[in-house]
Each structure stands twice: as structure tokens, then as C-alpha cells.
Amino acid sequence: MSEAHKKHLEKQLWNIADALRSKMNADEYRNYILGFIFFKYLSERMLDFADKQLERAPIKSYTAIPEGTDEGDRYLDVMRTKALKSLGYFLKPSELFSTLVARGTAKAEAVPVDETGTEEEDEDATTADNFILEDLRDVLRHIENSTQGTDSEKDFINLFEDINLNSTKLGRTVKARNKIIVDVLRNLSKIDFKLDEVDADVLGDAYEYLIGEFASGAGKKAGEFYTPQQVSKILARIVTTGKTRLRSVYDPTCGSGSLLLRVAKEAKVDDFYGQEQNPTTYNLCRMNMILHGVHFSKFDIHNDDTLEHPAPHHQDLRAEAVVANPPFSANWSQSQVFMTDDRFSQYGKLAPRTKADFAFVQHMIHHLHENGAMACVLPHGALFRGSSEAHIREYLIKDRNYLDAVIGLPANIFYGTSIPTCILVFKKCREEGENVLFIDASQEFEKEKNQNRLSDEQVDKIIYTYRDRQAIEKYSYVATLEEIAENDYNLNIPRYVDTFEEEEPVDLAEVSAALKRLNVEMEATDQTIAGFCQELGIETPF
Structure with a gap:
């Protein structure tokens, strides 16, 4: 990754943190940002893996699999087996990061109005189309649960336990919490982690950058x-x-x-x-x-x-x-x-x-x-x-x-x-x-x-x-x-390592002469001050 690209990435990541920085300290909001970065990574890996598996299948795209149908379920059962063996976890198309971001950023339907012409007080009605908190919580839990009984179980269990989507620190109301989470996910979706480039480690570099920033910004606890x-x-x-x-x-x-x-x-x-x-x-x-x-x-x-x-x-x-x-x-x-x-x-x-x-x-x-x-x-x-x-x-x-x-x-x-x-x-x-x-x-x-x-x-x-x-x-x-x-x-x-630096020799004769010159200057200054004091009619300070 070029230095310019790296600086641009770091700026984007730091801007993403702005949404949470005012609400909690660094060692708390790092859990959300790093956790969501990880979720994005798992989703993109799952999508890339699944699309490659479907190259010779009638359905060419993983997101095109019709979930909830007999045909779709057969596809997903096969994909689950392959993904758990190769990736260690499994996500359905409806559980992908990109799917949730699309839902969270979808334009909500017009808010119903009552007969008096005022908006209804039910705040959840305004977010019916883009409310994703519960689904996001279920997806993160499902990632962990998908590994149960497999070789990867111990590496995924409780991975997202520090992401509390019900925390009032995210917002006083459910609507406020949903909005801030959607904002973070939307901004993360704009970053291309270049998973298709073998030598690129954009995601890893982003992760390390944020960890370093949290450590430097939060002192010992985060460091x-x-x-x-x-x-x-x-x-x-x-x-x-x-x-x-x-x-x-x-x-x-x-x-x-x-x-x-x-x-x-x-x-x-x-x-x-x-x-x-x-x-x-x-x-x-x-x-x-x-x-x-x-x-x-x-x-x-x-x-x-x-x-x-x-x-x-x-x-x-x-x-x-x-x-x-x-x-x-x-x-x-x-x-x-x-x-x-x-x-x-x-x-x-x-x-x-x-x-x-x-x-x-x-x-x-x-x-x-x-x-x-x-x-x-x-x-x-x-x-x-x-x-x-x-x-x-x-x-x-x-x-x-x-x-x-x-x-x-x-x-x-x-x-x-x-x-x-x-x-x-x-x-x-x-x-x-x-x-x-x-x-x-x-x-x-x-x-x-x-x-x-x-x-x-x-x-x-x-x-x-x-x-x-x-x-x-x-x-x-x-x-x-x-x-x-x-x-x-x-x-x-x-x-063992002598780092002693010898000081320059002191010319004592020069020091003595400098002191004599200083005494002469001080006597002249004293006489000047005494003259000022006499003019003011006050006692001299010496």
C-alpha cells in the first residue's frame, strides 16, 4: 500500500471514530469499531468464497440465492458445510455486512400522520425500514454459534461479547443507537480493504493503526x-x-x-x-x-x-x-x-x-x-x-x-x-x-x-x-x-558500555576575570539605583 493510500485510509478510520469519540472513552469505543471491521472482513471473505463456489452453478451470485425456499436451503446447506471447513464460520446472504448496511441506509417510508396533521409519537415507526440493531445482534451471535461442534469453535466463541448494542452510551433511545451504528457501518462500507489483492494487507494495517491510536490516546489501560x-x-x-x-x-x-x-x-x-x-x-x-x-x-x-x-x-x-x-x-x-x-x-x-x-x-x-x-x-x-x-x-x-x-x-x-x-x-x-x-x-x-x-x-x-x-x-x-x-x-x-562524555576544561583565569568585570558592572548599577531612590525620597534597598 502506498504511503498516500495509507494516510487516506488512516484519515477515514479516524473520521469514523468521531461518531463514538464524544460518547465514550477510547478503550470502550474501540470494541465497536474493531468488532465491526472484523464483521465486515468476515462478510467479504464469505461472499468472495461463496461466489467462487458458485462459478459453475446455475445461480452465479451468493446474494441471489433465494433464502427460505427449498432450492435456496439446499444451496445454503452445501455452502455451510464448505465454509465451516475452509473458513471456520458461516454467514447467510441476508446476514452479510453489505446487506445490513443497505437496509440500515434505506430511505424510510413517510411517517404516518394522525387526523390532526401531527406526526405519531412512536419513534420506532420512523425507523421501520432501516432499523437493524436486533438483526445485527442476531448476526453477530450467529457467527459464533455457527462454529459450535467444529474445529474452529474455540477461535470464534464469544468474539463479539464486548459489543453491547443496548448500551445507553450509544444513545438514550433505540432510534438514536440505531442511527449511530448505521452511521459507523455506512462509513466503513466506503473503505475498500482489497481482499482480492494477495499482497495487500489494508485491513490488517487498518486494524493495527486503530489499535495503536487507541493505545496512544487512552494511556495505560488501552496500551x-x-x-x-x-x-x-x-x-x-x-x-x-x-x-x-x-x-x-x-x-x-x-x-x-x-x-x-x-x-x-x-x-x-x-x-x-x-x-x-x-x-x-x-x-x-x-x-x-x-x-x-x-x-x-x-x-x-x-x-x-x-x-x-x-x-x-x-x-x-x-x-x-x-x-x-x-x-x-x-x-x-x-x-x-x-x-x-x-x-x-x-x-x-x-x-x-x-x-x-x-x-x-x-x-x-x-x-x-x-x-x-x-x-x-x-x-x-x-x-x-x-x-x-x-x-x-x-x-x-x-x-x-x-x-x-x-x-x-x-x-x-x-x-x-x-x-x-x-x-x-x-x-x-x-x-x-x-x-x-x-x-x-x-x-x-x-x-x-x-x-x-x-x-x-x-x-x-x-x-x-x-x-x-x-x-x-x-x-x-x-x-x-x-x-x-x-x-x-x-x-x-x-x-559495560562507557558513555561518559568528558567535559571541556574550565579556564579558571578567565572565570576570575569575568567575575571581576561583573562586580564592576554591579557597582555601577547599584549607584544608578541609589540615585533613583534619592530622587524619589525613599531608602535604597542595599
Whole structure:
């Protein structure tokens, strides 16, 4: 997609949000817009699939099938079977996005008038022709129900549960709610998502754009489920270094799935695995997978707390790539039962109850394949905090030799927090077994309004430095394991990358002369002020 087309699309999407922005905050109205985008996508895929199936049939168009007749029902029964196998869901012609938009925007019949010449008070009478709320609610429910008992059931169940068409936030009356929903759907119908173009990902780009906008506009609550694209790009390029294909990629705190999908832009991925605790974000992730063309059989996303209740069917997962942006310094139970859990038992200590950063690291390493690579974002404090975290760091470096690189990122590049962060890279079978690469990229960023951002050039510099393991003055350093041991396994980057800038020498003689000149000027000023005070008949202030 050209930059001009992308800008035009973004403008259209932002204008669509205007209808809802005044009524609710971003993390609420995102559910409606993203949900309707997903509905539009499912409808267009269904229509395209069905029309291709009908190319050799007497009825050539899916929308021409006469629903409610014997002939029409036979067509739909066959189409339902094929669609559930190929797409994972089914929609009738009357349930398509375009059909509902056409009904919702149809011109209503003239409003009846009573004998006195005034309009009837029944507001529903004015919308008899274009009232679609109930049908829309039924269609969204039917999409989910159509998958029951099929292989795709777990990927579609409750996908639209966050779209409340009865919410008074949409409007005080049914008529008002219907109008605003019709307006949103009508504007969405004007956007061509170019599903017929193999290389086009207009819909996916639109989805990612809106997720990013909601995150930046709503602070921490909406930003929890989204990793800035430039950071995602770094993680994805690290774990795909030297590879064009991955058997599997796993994100234990997958949010909306942007990290998983970013990896797929760097290498072909066979299977996607993830877990997300927030039900709304879990729904967004499943939508995002389907929107980006990932077949329902190729992704496995679980909804639950990753540390406390890891997905049972992920127990034997050993992913070739692991990426994550876990919640920074989150609380967890630190229950002693975890001391017998295979994820944590070998370390001898658990991560602090109020700082679960290394608990996520331990979980991810457990699910990392022997020949895989793992890259995760952590708060900077995880590099040097003591107690059990220091013990875990030492075990990972000294006893297991898993740590491959430490990359310091600029502060204020994540939505909802301004703290500096870092990326830790782990491998179980490292090519460079006797050292760890440290990169200090914390001072190289672009300032944008209230947010810092990494440019493409700055991202490239991080990646090239990582892949070449370059030692660059004031930017990167390759530390031996002995040096790290001498630092008591403290990974604070300034201990390894010297960024000290020597100050220019001070000419004390010149400073002394400047002070003398200043004293002379001050005495002259004092005399002038004293003269003014004498003329005014007031006491001098000194």
C-alpha cells in the first residue's frame, strides 16, 4: 500500500471514530469499531468464497440465492458445510455486512400522520425500514454459534461479547443507537480493504493503526495490549536472525497479537501460540489473527493468567521463537507450590511477589526450544535489582549460559509509562558461548509530542549491531562471562558500555576575570539605583 493510500485510509478510520469519540472513552469505543471491521472482513471473505463456489452453478451470485425456499436451503446447506471447513464460520446472504448496511441506509417510508396533521409519537415507526440493531445482534451471535461442534469453535466463541448494542452510551433511545451504528457501518462500507489483492494487507494495517491510536490516546489501560511497532520489529528481527521459516512462535502475554504477527512479517510461521489474561484483549487477538489471514487451525490463543494458570494444552510446547512484552513489575502469588513447577523448580528461588518480571522470563525459557531464540521487554530495574532476582540472573548466566544480549531502550517509548526499558535475548544453544553483547540505545530516539520513538535507522543500527556483535564506542560492548561475574551478575548497562562524555576544561583565569568585570558592572548599577531612590525620597534597598 502506498504511503498516500495509507494516510487516506488512516484519515477515514479516524473520521469514523468521531461518531463514538464524544460518547465514550477510547478503550470502550474501540470494541465497536474493531468488532465491526472484523464483521465486515468476515462478510467479504464469505461472499468472495461463496461466489467462487458458485462459478459453475446455475445461480452465479451468493446474494441471489433465494433464502427460505427449498432450492435456496439446499444451496445454503452445501455452502455451510464448505465454509465451516475452509473458513471456520458461516454467514447467510441476508446476514452479510453489505446487506445490513443497505437496509440500515434505506430511505424510510413517510411517517404516518394522525387526523390532526401531527406526526405519531412512536419513534420506532420512523425507523421501520432501516432499523437493524436486533438483526445485527442476531448476526453477530450467529457467527459464533455457527462454529459450535467444529474445529474452529474455540477461535470464534464469544468474539463479539464486548459489543453491547443496548448500551445507553450509544444513545438514550433505540432510534438514536440505531442511527449511530448505521452511521459507523455506512462509513466503513466506503473503505475498500482489497481482499482480492494477495499482497495487500489494508485491513490488517487498518486494524493495527486503530489499535495503536487507541493505545496512544487512552494511556495505560488501552496500551496494555499493544507494543509499539518499532519495538515489535526489533524483537521479531532478533528471533528470526538467520531464519526464513519458523515452526512455531509463542507469546505468553500476547495482548492483541501484534508481536506474533510482526514475527510473521520477518519469516514464514507455521503455528502461532499465545496466552492473554484480559478477555477483551483476548478477543482482539483472535480477530487480529483472522484479519491477517492466519487460518483458524494455525493459531492457538488461550485466555487465562499465564503464570498462575498456564494453558494445559501448551504444556509440551517448545517454541522455536518466543517474544513478549509482559506487564512491567506485575504482582503474582509467588505461591510455594511453584517450587515444584517445572517452570521454576530448577532455579531454587521464585521472583518477588511484587515484581514478576523474572517469573515471566522463567516461564518463557521453559517453553523455548533448544534451538530457538527468545526476546522479551523488561523494565530496566530487572537488570540490577538484588535478592531473588539477582539469584535468578546468576543461574541463567553462570549455570545455564542462556543470556545472549542486553539492549537498553529509550525511556518513554511505551504507552502509559515513561520508564526506561530493555530487551533481554536468550538462547539455549548459543553460537557465542563465552560472552554477552550489551547495547545502549537509550540515547538514540526521535521526539514526537509526548512520546519518544525509534526511527527505522535507529532500529536497523540495533539489529546490525546485534547480528554482527559489534563493539562500538559509547554504544555497544561484548562482555566476557568473567566480567559479568566480577560485577556480581549485575547487568546494568553503564557497567559495560562507557558513555561518559568528558567535559571541556574550565579556564579558571578567565572565570576570575569575568567575575571581576561583573562586580564592576554591579557597582555601577547599584549607584544608578541609589540615585533613583534619592530622587524619589525613599531608602535604597542595599
